[in-house]
Amino acid sequence: MMDIQQVKQRFGIIGNTRRLNRALDIAVQVAPTDISVLITGESGTGKETMPQIIHALSARKHGQYIAVNCGAIPEGTIDSELFGHEKGAFTGAHDSRKGYFEVANGGTIFLDEVAELPLQTQVRLLRVLETGEFLRVGSSKNIKTDVRIIAATNVNMEKAIARGTFREDLFYRLNSVPIFLPPLRDRKEDIHLLFRKFAVDFAEKYKMPAIRLNEESVQLIQNYNWPGNIRQLKNITEQLSVIEEERNITANIMRQYLPDIGKSNLPAVVSSSNEGGVTSDFSEREILYKILFEMRQDVSDLKSIVLELMQNRPNEDNLRTKNPNALKRLFDETAQFERKDESLIAPEYTSTEYDISKPTEAHFIDEHEEVEETLSLEETERGLIEKALKKHNNRRKWAAKELGISERTLYRKIKEYNLK
Numbered sequence: 258m259m260d261i262q263q264v265k266q267r268f269g270i271i272g273n274t275r276r277l278n279r280a281l282d283i284a285v286q287v288a289p290t291d292i293s294v295l296i297t298g299e300s301g302t303g304k305e306t307m308p309q310i311i312h313a314l315s316a317r318k319h320g321q322y323i324a325v326n327c328g329a330i331p332e333g334t335i336d337s338e339l340f341g342h343e344k345g346a347f348t349g350a351h352d353s354r355k356g357y358f359e360v361a362n363g364g365t366i367f368l369d370e371v372a373e374l375p376l377q378t379q380v381r382l383l384r385v386l387e388t389g390e391f392l393r394v395g396s397s398k399n400i401k402t403d404v405r406i407i408a409a410t411n412v413n414m415e416k417a418i419a420r421g422t423f424r425e426d427l428f429y430r431l432n433s434v435p436i437f438l439p440p441l442r443d444r445k446e447d448i449h450l451l452f453r454k455f456a457v458d459f460a461e462k463y464k465m466p467a468i469r470l471n472e473e474s475v476q477l478i479q480n481y482n483w484p485g486n487i488r489q490l491k492n493i494t495e496q497l498s499v500i501e502e503e504r505n506i507t508a509n510i511m512r513q514y515l516p517d518i519g520k521s522n523l524p525a526v527v528s529s530s531n532e533g534g535v536t537s538d539f540s541e542r543e544i545l546y547k548i549l550f551e552m553r554q555d556v557s558d559l560k561s562i563v564l565e566l567m568q569n570r571p572n573e574d575n576l577r578t579k580n581p582n583a584l585k586r587l588f589d590e591t592a593q594f595e596r597k598d599e600s601l602i603a604p605e606y607t608s609t610e611y612d613i614s615k616p617t618e619a620h621f622i623d624e625h626e627e628v629e630e631t632l633s634l635e636e637t638e639r640g641l642i643e644k645a646l647k648k649h650n651n652r653r654k655w656a657a658k659e660l661g662i663s664e665r666t667l668y669r670k671i672k673e674y675n676l677k
Contacts, residue, residue, distance in 0.1 A: 259285060259314065268310055270303075271454050272447035276439040280307070287434045288314035293386065295371075295431045296409040298438035301486030307436055308367035308407040317405060320364030323357050328373035335378050337394050346395025358391055358402045365405045371431065372412035372423055379424045382406075386430045406431065441483040441490060448479050451487060455494035466504050468497050473508040481515055563637055639674045642667070646676070 261281050264270065270281070287294060288311045296304045305324065312322045330338050337346075341356030357366055368374075374382065385391050386406060390399045408431045417423040441448060452470065460467035470478070483489055493514045497506055641660060649655040657667040670676075 261285065264310060264314075267313075268306060270306065271451050272444055273450075274439065274444045274447055276437075277444060277447070280436050280438055281310070283434065283436050284310045285314060287311065289316065291315075291405050293405070293431050293433045294407045294436060295414075295428075295434070296407065296436045296438065297414070298409075298411060299440045299486055300411045301488030302438040302440060303487050304409040304411075304438055305367070305369060307438070308365065308409070311407060312365040312367075312405075315365070315405070317364050321361045322365050322367070323361045324367040324369060325357055326369045328370035332375050335375065336381065339378065340381060340391045340393055342394035343396045346393075350395070353393075356391075356393065358385060358404055359400060361404045362402050363404070365407060368406065368408040370410060371408040372410040372414065372417050374423075376422075376424065379427050383424065383427045383430060386427070441486040442481075445479045448483075448490065449475050451490055452478065452494055455491050456498060459495050459498040463498060465498070468494075468501065468504050468506050470506050470511070471508070474506050474511045477508045477511050477515070559637060563640070638670065639676075642670055642674065643676060646671075 259267070261278055264281055264285060265272075270277075284294075284307050294307075294311060296307050298304050308324070309322070312318060325339070327335070336342075337350075337354065337356065339356050339358055341354050341359055342350050344350055344353045368382075381391060385402065385404075389403065390401055392399060412423075414423060414428050414432075418425045418428060441451075449470065453467075456467045456469070478490075485492070496514055497510075501510060503510070642656070645656040645659045646653075649659065653664055653667055653671075657664045660667065
């Protein structure tokens with residue numbers, strides 16, 4: 258049995274990452290058997306190389322090896338391509354024809370993009386895996402075949418099964434031995450090795466000096482996301498080899514060939530998806546509820562601050578450290594709610610107004626008692642602004658800093674409440 262390094266040399270595989278070595282190790286171990294293999298991984302990770310390794314190291318290496326791209330064959334003709342057809346089976350069937358499973362008898366069939374198979378074809382494929390038999394299109398005679406099936410896909414099979422686009426029983430038949438190929442972004446130490454290999458290959462192909470990367474450009478490609486994986490890296494290396502006259506590639510040159518290099522990968526706040534036939538999106542009502550939940554802690558802190566102010570025992574540390582952004586967020590966000598339809602506000606979060614100028618016993622509760630009263634936000638705002646202005650002798654800059662809001666917001670609130 259060949260070891261991993263010998264396999265890499267024979268098939269031109271570049272890389273030394275642990276996950277890549279693990280995938281190769283599984284391929285070498287499973288090759289002498291006839292068990293079905295399912296290769297998964299993103300597009301461009303080199304999944305088509307694994308079936309070749311398995312076939313070449315198996316007892317079927319002298320048999321036929323056929324690679325079929327299931328996504329490239331029209332749905333109406335894929336059954337005929339895979340299983341053959343009889344003369345007159347459909348319009349245009351002027352002669353009988355053998356399918357791939359009949360031609361590859363004693364060999365290996367690689368079904369690339371197997372998740373693209375129509376459900377009807379999946380039923381036929383399941384029968385081949387279970388009994389080794391199939392029917393030509395338009396025939397009632399069973400045909401035996403001895404073929405090993407290796408499949409590959411870049412689709413999440415669990416989600417495809419949940420959507421009903423792939424049969425669960427077929428998945429388990431194909432997935433007897435799973436092999437996963439990691440994306441290029443998880444093989445950072447291999448990226449420069451692959452680039453150098455491609456650069457030498459294209460230099461020989463186009464009869465020109467090989468391009469080189471400086472240290473900064475090496476760091477750049479190692480930190481890039483590579484959505485197209487090895488295929489994208491090879492394509493960019495070829496472009497650089499042909500287009501750039503300068504053989505020493507700098508980071509500035511490389512950035513011109515890396516799409517969306519400055520694009521943020523942060524998720525959007527508002528998004529919609531239709532995966533699995535289920536649509537989910539944030540409506541205006543849901544966004545308002547979300548903001549209300551975030552304000553609950555702010556309101557709780559403000560209650561404590563206001564009670565201290567009414568008892569003439571202001572605690573400066575609390576004003577600054579309990580929630581320094583509470584007042585600013587409250588002033589800015591509540592102004593938006595006043596313009597919204599009141600029906601959007603959940604009843605359990607509406608406040609009950611009362612006159613804070615006439616304090617009752619409830620205002621002077623013991624420190625160990627729980628505060629249950631609700632306060633009018635408008636009156637609380639007005640009172641806090643007046644106290645802050647008075648404290649700083651009407652200097653708006655310092656009053657705004659004390660309240661944790663901008664001067665523009667403070668000026669707007671002074672006009673709104675007609676304060677002097």
